[in-house]
Amino acid sequence: MRAVLALLALLTAPAPYPALAQEAAAPPTLVLPASLPPEVAEAILARPDRFADLAADLIHGHGTGGAIAPAAIETAIALDRAYFRARALRPFLEADLDADGTLQAPEIAARAATLSTTGRARLMRQQTDADADSDGTITPAELSRHAEAAVARASRPQDEALLRAVAIFDANTDGTASLAEIAQAMQTVAPD
Ligand SMILES: [Ca+2]
Ligand SMILES: [Ca+2]
Structure with missing residues (x-):
């Protein structure tokens, strides 16, 4: 440095x-x-x-x-957030077999069956995390909240403050x- x-x-x-x-x-x-x-x-x-x-x-x-x-800095921050959002959504998109935007338990089970033990465990954990009301179905609203929570965890406010400080x-x-x-x-x- x-x-x-x-x-x-x-x-x-x-x-x-x-x-x-x-x-x-x-x-x-x-x-x-x-x-x-x-x-x-x-x-x-x-x-x-x-x-x-x-x-x-x-x-x-x-x-x-x-x-x-400053506008380009905001774009950079939004790109990072979009990346984290997409990363959180991807496992569920891969499990949404009928592409209706809602994850039914059998869809997640079918996807989980194709994964390694580690991958299966991760998907189960993500399912538990996303299914806020624990009714076995992940709605688009639950999915969206799950993704935004992942964005909030990954994009630390102090890091974004440093980027804006530039x-x-x-x-x-x-x-x-x-x-x-x-x-x-x-x-x-x-x-x-
Ligand atoms: Ca579905
Ligand atoms: Ca639910």
């Missing part, structure tokens, strides 16, 4: 990388954007390297021209956060 930060700094700053001796003599100046929610700022300061990685992945994966706008690193206020802006800010919190 230090190598990446150093590389980003070299790419984005004409000046030489700050001397380590100077940085060791005084604590680094913290210049995180003031509009960051306190708990997000705390998380970034605790692991600036992790935040720089996350921001770089986000910008490379979902940004344009080395920068990302947009705040818009030092030149052009509406996007760039790799250079992130690198410049991270230099002040992770000088070594």
Whole structure:
């Protein structure tokens, strides 16, 4: 990570990388954007390297021209949520033999019979979890609640807050956060 930060700094700053001796003599100046929610700022300061990685992945994966706008960050978050939702729904889609959107017990049993012991156990557990009223049938509403619960478990709010925080690193206020802006800010919190 230090190598990446150093590389980003070299790419984005004409000046030489700050001397380590100077940085060791005084604590680094913290210049995180003031509009960051306190708990997000705390998380970034605790692991600036992790935040720089996350921001770089986000910008490379979902940004344009080395920068990302808030709307594209929301799209990235929605894509993650859709992935987790689809992952939770898939075992049930594979068991919905008559494709009516409702899982009857015999449908799940038929699917379970084709699986390994481990797979069968997993499907049974998912069935118990999804069948909220335990009547043996999983309705579309139960399925939807099951999927949203899986999304809530998988997409941790603190991670989404960190992704949204990337947009705040818009030092030149052009509406996007760039790799250079992130690198410049991270230099002040992770000088070594
Ligand atoms: Ca069905
Ligand atoms: Ca039910």
